[in-house]
Amino acid sequence: MSKKLYLETYGCQMNVVDSEVVVSILNKEGIFLTDTLDNADIVLVNTCSVRENAEQRIRGRLQVFNQYKKKKKSIIIGVIGCMAERLKEKLLEEEKMVDLVVGPDSYRDLPKLIQSSETGQKQINVLLSVEETYADISPVRYDSKGVSAFVSITRGCDNMCTYCIVPFTRGRERSRNPETILKECKELSASGYKEVTLLGQNVDSYIWNENETQISFAELLEKVAISSSDLRIRFATSHPSDMSDDVLHIMAKYDNICKSIHLPGQSGSNNMLKLMKRGYTREWYMDRISAIRRILPDCTISTDIIAGFCNETEQDHLDTLSLMEWAKFDFAFMFKYSVRPNTYASKKLEDNVPEEVKSKRLTEIIELQRELSKKNKHKDIGKVFEVLVEGFSKKSDENMYGRNSQNNVVIFPAKNLEIGAKVNVKIFRCTSSTIFGEIV
Numbered sequence: 352m353s354k355k356l357y358l359e360t361y362g363c364q365m366n367v368v369d370s371e372v373v374v375s376i377l378n379k380e381g382i383f384l385t386d387t388l389d390n391a392d393i394v395l396v397n398t399c400s401v402r403e404n405a406e407q408r409i410r411g412r413l414q415v416f417n418q419y420k421k422k423k424k425s426i427i428i429g430v431i432g433c434m435a436e437r438l439k440e441k442l443l444e445e446e447k448m449v450d451l452v453v454g455p456d457s458y459r460d461l462p463k464l465i466q467s468s469e470t471g472q473k474q475i476n477v478l479l480s481v482e483e484t485y486a487d488i489s490p491v492r493y494d495s496k497g498v499s500a501f502v503s504i505t506r507g508c509d510n511m512c513t514y515c516i517v518p519f520t521r522g523r524e525r526s527r528n529p530e531t532i533l534k535e536c537k538e539l540s541a542s543g544y545k546e547v548t549l550l551g552q553n554v555d556s557y558i559w560n561e562n563e564t565q566i567s568f569a570e571l572l573e574k575v576a577i578s579s580s581d582l583r584i585r586f587a588t589s590h591p592s593d594m595s596d597d598v599l600h601i602m603a604k605y606d607n608i609c610k611s612i613h614l615p616g617q618s619g620s621n622n623m624l625k626l627m628k629r630g631y632t633r634e635w636y637m638d639r640i641s642a643i644r645r646i647l648p649d650c651t652i653s654t655d656i657i658a659g660f661c662n663e664t665e666q667d668h669l670d671t672l673s674l675m676e677w678a679k680f681d682f683a684f685m686f687k688y689s690v691r692p693n694t695y696a697s698k699k700l701e702d703n704v705p706e707e708v709k710s711k712r713l714t715e716i717i718e719l720q721r722e723l724s725k726k727n728k729h730k731d732i733g734k735v736f737e738v739l740v741e742g743f744s745k746k747s748d749e750n751m752y753g754r755n756s757q758n759n760v761v762i763f764p765a766k767n768l769e770i771g772a773k774v775n776v777k778i779f780r781c782t783s784s785t786i787f788g789e790i791v
């Protein structure tokens with residue numbers, strides 16, 4: 352008899368693909384998705400630990416499932432992903448109604464663990480692996496419009512930035528067999544997809560060794576661009592220490608590789624970069640931005656910034672603002688520093704920037720970025736972009752939206768275009784987040 356799974360996913364794009372892998376694994380065992388909690392036999396929450404508030408939000412959801420379990424005792428509640436890995440057995444102690452705790456490298460074990468938990472015994476598997484990439488599993492793209500999909504190319508991270516929990520929750524970095532990556536992209540294209548995003552915490556450190564030859568990220572990117580020439584190709588995340596000119600030249604060579612790079616800088620201050628153990632200086636980071644501008648003049652650049660890391664002075668903060676102004680980022684994800692247990696920073700450094708100072712600095716960063724985004728988008732007025740149509744605009748069904756190669760959202764009047772079509776749009780207006788145009 353088939354069972355029903357209710358699945359919620361939090362955190363980064365890696366978790367999105369991981370949930371698709373989980374659905375694939377469970378479908379084979381007769382467990383199928385439902386989008387209503389009332390029908391569910393099993394609830395899984397794929398979780399994120401990157402910041403304290405991410406975990407709090409998930410704890411809030413667990414309370415809701417707790418109430419639910421009081422009414423329907425037979426329901427199995429499982430926490431998977433990064434919180435499962437970070438908290439391990441503690442999660443079973445802290446959240447009494449949780450039946451199942453499964454870390455990111457143990458999803459193949461889920462069917463067995465679910466079955467065992469039906470006897471009322473709590474189940475846990477949080478073993479990390481140095482090999483698991485789920486390379487042979489075809490993710491089930493259950494929440495997709497059939498246009499764009501994520502394809503995982505590496506798992507884990509070896510960087511150990513001092514603030515970051517990811518190396519602890521995801522384990523050692525490992526690269527996926529390139530043949531399986533190429534195959535997955537081809538299959539996506541055959542089933543109508545138009546765009547793939549190659550995913551890893553640090554895609555530039557992708558490396559595959561076989562028969563004395565090595566395949567680097569630049570080489571992988573080229574292989575995907577050639578073998579799936581009908582797909583648009585994106586990737587994330589690039590790491591400033593490792594992003595080579597080779598990658599930029601490959602991007603320039605192939606039209607189907609999108610001209611946008613996510614290059615998290617975190618801070619503009621050398622003191623902070625050193626304390627964060629990011630492995631580069633402000634000058635090095637600026638050199639990488641200059642290389643992008645030189646080799647890919649049409650490329651947009653986005654970043655991640657942390658405000659109020661340990662010992663951050665007003666001058667360090669001003670250095671971040673001046674770097675942002677210099678780099679003219681198109682987009683940024685901006686966060687207040689949040690201490691993560693067991694990281695180097697939590698053990699050896701003091702979280703000594705007062706909350707109100709963190710907030711003030713974050714606000715200044717956000718305001719500056721809003722201006723920069725707006726100025727950048729203004730420069731697009733009058734230009735024509737190829738837009739991959741993704742759907743109808745939320746505000747009006749007279750308008751459709753899509754993205755250009757630069758990853759900007761473009762809105763334009765249209766009614767009967769197919770999702771996944773490509774149209775040329777001339778831009779005539781913008782806000783800080785969106786550009787508006789007309790089909791030409």
Ligand code: SAH
Pocket residue numbers: 401402514515516517551552553588589590615617655656657686687688689690691
């Ligand atoms: N691998 C990617 C980022 C993964 S986490 C990279 O190295 O760029 C995504 C972002 O969350 C990070 O870039 C960082 O800006 C932010 N982040 C990570 N840990 C954090 C913490 N403890 N507090 C606040 N922000 C954090």
Ligand code: SF4
Pocket residue numbers: 508509510511512515516517518552553590
């Ligand atoms: Fe975290 Fe640094 Fe790895 Fe990114 S590169 S996941 S910030 S440790």
Ligand code: F3S
Pocket residue numbers: 361362363364365366398399400401432433516517520521
């Ligand atoms: Fe969060 Fe884990 Fe991704 S901590 S950001 S879901 S790798």
